[in-house]
Amino acid sequence: MTDTTAYAPTDRTVPTRSRDRASYDRATVHAILDEGYVCHLGFVRDGAPVVLPTLYGRIGERLYVHGSTGSRPLRSAGRAEEGLPVCVTVTHVDGLVLARSAFHHSLNYRSVVIHGLARQVTDEAEKRAALDALVEQVVAGRAADSRPADAKELAATAVIALDLTEVSAKSRTGGPNDEPADLALPYWSGVVPLTYGRGAPIPSTDLDPAVPLPAYLAAGATER
Amino acid sequence: MTDTTAYAPTDRTVPTRSRDRASYDRATVHAILDEGYVCHLGFVRDGAPVVLPTLYGRIGERLYVHGSTGSRPLRSAGRAEEGLPVCVTVTHVDGLVLARSAFHHSLNYRSVVIHGLARQVTDEAEKRAALDALVEQVVAGRAADSRPADAKELAATAVIALDLTEVSAKSRTGGPNDEPADLALPYWSGVVPLTYGRGAPIPSTDLDPAVPLPAYLAAGATER
Numbered sequence: 001m002t003d004t005t006a007y008a009p010t011d012r013t014v015p016t017r018s019r020d021r022a023s024y025d026r027a028t029v030h031a032i033l034d035e036g037y038v039c040h041l042g043f044v045r046d047g048a049p050v051v052l053p054t055l056y057g058r059i060g061e062r063l064y065v066h067g068s069t070g071s072r073p074l075r076s077a078g079r080a081e082e083g084l085p086v087c088v089t090v091t092h093v094d095g096l097v098l099a100r101s102a103f104h105h106s107l108n109y110r111s112v113v114i115h116g117l118a119r120q121v122t123d124e125a126e127k128r129a130a131l132d133a134l135v136e137q138v139v140a141g142r143a144a145d146s147r148p149a150d151a152k153e154l155a156a157t158a159v160i161a162l163d164l165t166e167v168s169a170k171s172r173t174g175g176p177n178d179e180p181a182d183l184a185l186p187y188w189s190g191v192v193p194l195t196y197g198r199g200a201p202i203p204s205t206d207l208d209p210a211v212p213l214p215a216y217l218a219a220g221a222t223e224r
Numbered sequence: 225m226t227d228t229t230a231y232a233p234t235d236r237t238v239p240t241r242s243r244d245r246a247s248y249d250r251a252t253v254h255a256i257l258d259e260g261y262v263c264h265l266g267f268v269r270d271g272a273p274v275v276l277p278t279l280y281g282r283i284g285e286r287l288y289v290h291g292s293t294g295s296r297p298l299r300s301a302g303r304a305e306e307g308l309p310v311c312v313t314v315t316h317v318d319g320l321v322l323a324r325s326a327f328h329h330s331l332n333y334r335s336v337v338i339h340g341l342a343r344q345v346t347d348e349a350e351k352r353a354a355l356d357a358l359v360e361q362v363v364a365g366r367a368a369d370s371r372p373a374d375a376k377e378l379a380a381t382a383v384i385a386l387d388l389t390e391v392s393a394k395s396r397t398g399g400p401n402d403e404p405a406d407l408a409l410p411y412w413s414g415v416v417p418l419t420y421g422r423g424a425p426i427p428s429t430d431l432d433p434a435v436p437l438p439a440y441l442a443a444g445a446t447e448r
Contacts, residue, residue: 100371
C-alpha cells in the first residue's frame with residue numbers, strides 16, 4: 001500500500017550519512033518550504049554545476065521557481081522538451097552548536113532537497129497563480145494588495161514548475177554530542193539560537209503619506 | 225595590466241541579465257563570504273545537479289568546504305584527479321522590496337557564486353588550518369577555545385578546497401523600481417529590512433556551572 005503521507009525514498013534522496021536526520025514526511029517537507037521563500041536552484045550547464053539563489057512558491061505538491069526569460073536555466077527549460085534536470089534546496093539555520101571538541105561543532109538546521117525535471121510554465125492562468133504564490137510566499141496578503149502583472153510583464157517573467165515527488169527533508173536539533181571523555185574539559189558548550197526578524201518597514205520616498213502601512217506588514221513582524 | 229583588486233570575468237560569471245548588479249571586486253566578494261558560514265555546494269552526479277547546504281571557511285583566496293569522508297561530493301573529489309567541478313553559492317537576504325506592481329517585487333540581497341574544480345585536502349597541516357577557519361567563520365574566537373581534532377577525527381573529516389578565481393558577486397539595494405504610471409496606485413511601497421541575531425546561549429545540560437560563557441559569545445550578540 002502506498003504511504004500517501006510520505007514521499008517514496010529514492011537512491012538519491014537517501015543520504016549516505018546521518019540517515020537518522022532524513023525525513024520523507026510530506027507535512028515536514030511542506031512546513032520547511034512554507035517557512036522560506038529563497039531557494040538555491042542547481043542545474044547543469046556544459047557539464048558543470050550552476051547554483052543560483054532565487055524565489056519560489058509552493059502550490060500543493062508543486063514548486064514554482066522564479067526567473068527572467070533571459071536567464072540561463074529557464075531558457076534551457078524552455079528548449080528541453082523532456083524538462084531540465086534541476087535540484088532545488090531550501091535551508092533554514094536554527095542554531096549554532098558548540099561542542100567541547102572542534103570536531104563535534106555543528107549547526108541546527110532544517111533543509112529540503114528536491115530533485116526532478118523542471119518544465120517552463122506557459123499556460124497563462126497557471127503562470128498567474130504561480131506568481132501570486134511567489135509573492136504570497138514572501139509576504140502573505142500582498143498578492144491581492146498590489147497591481148497584477150499585465151500581459152507584457154507576464155510575458156517577461158519566466159516561471160519553472162517542479163513536482164514534489166523526489167524529495168527529502170533533513171534536520172538537526174538539540175545540543176552538542178560531546179565525547180564522554182571531553183565532558184570535563186573547561187570549554188563552554190551549548191547552543192546559540194539564531195533569530196530572524198523584520199525591521200520597521202521603510203516607505204518609498206515617493207509614497208503618498210495617505211497610504212497606510214498594511215496590516216499584513218504591521219502585525220507579527222517576525223520572519224520565522 | 226592585470227587588475228589585482230578584481231577577479232577576471234569569464235563567460236559564466238557575466239550574468240545574462242542585471243549586469244549592473246554584478247561585481248568582480250575582491251574586497252566585495254570577501255566581505256560577503258566573511259559575513260556567512262553556510263554555502264550551497266553544487267556538483268553533478270550521474271548527469272544531474274545536486275545542491276547541498278554545508279559549512280565553509282575562507283583563507284585568503286581559497287574557500288574550504290566541509291563534509292564527511294562518506295559524503296558523495298567529497299568521495300568524488302577524492303577520486304577525480306583533475307578535481308570535482310563545483311559551484312559554491314553564498315547568499316544574504318537583506319530586505320523585502322514591495323512595489324506597487326506585483327511584477328516589480330524583489331529582494332535586496334548580496335550573493336557570491338564561485339565556479340571551479342574542488343580538490344580534496346589531504347595535507348594534515350592544511351586540513352587543520354581549514355577546520356580552524358570553518359569554526360572561526362561560525363564563531364570567531366572559538367577555534368582556540370575548544371579541543372582540537374585528534375588524528376582519528378581528522379581522518380574522519382573531509383574538506384575540499386576551491387580557489388577563488390572564477391568568482392562574481394551580485395547585489396541589489398534600495399527601494400522598489402515602480403513604473404511611473406503606478407505611483408498613484410493606493411498600494412504601500414517600500415522596503416522591509418530583515419534582521420538577523422543571536423538569542424541567549426543555552427548551555428548544555430551537562431555543562432559544569434563553573435564554566436563561564438566565553439566573551440566571544442557574550443559580546444556583540446549579532447549575527448550580521
